[in-house]
Amino acid sequence: MKNEEHQVVPYRTYAMILLLLLGLTFLSVAITRIELGRLTVAGALILASVKATLVLAYFMHLKFDKPYIRIMVAFVFLMFAAVLAVTMLDYVFIR
Numbered sequence: 001m002k003n004e005e006h007q008v009v010p011y012r013t014y015a016m017i018l019l020l021l022l023g024l025t026f027l028s029v030a031i032t033r034i035e036l037g038r039l040t041v042a043g044a045l046i047l048a049s050v051k052a053t054l055v056l057a058y059f060m061h062l063k064f065d066k067p068y069i070r071i072m073v074a075f076v077f078l079m080f081a082a083v084l085a086v087t088m089l090d091y092v093f094i095r
Contacts, residue, residue: 007064017058024051045084 028047036043057063062070 007061009058009061009064013058017054021051021054024054 024047028044028051031043031047032040034040056073062073
């Protein structure tokens with residue numbers, strides 16, 4: 001671990017990501033006020049996924065990490081998506 005390089009990210013990048021996350025948060029609150037029917041939940045989940053990706057990439061430094069760690073995180077997200085898909089199937093067919 002001594003030979004690992006640490007990526008220095010400028011504060012301006014963090015500030016831009018923070019502003020983008022705040023904007024997406026306001027957008028996710030606004031989307032709940034718009035009547036989109038069944039698409040409201042999907043829109044909120046898409047915005048939450050974008051925000052989570054930004055946090056993982058920049059604030060948790062996955063953008064600069066080793067490829068095998070990215071693969072493990074992608075696998076976790078695929079498993080989460082599978083569980084979410086099964087849950088949504090239940091949500092669709094119960095109504």
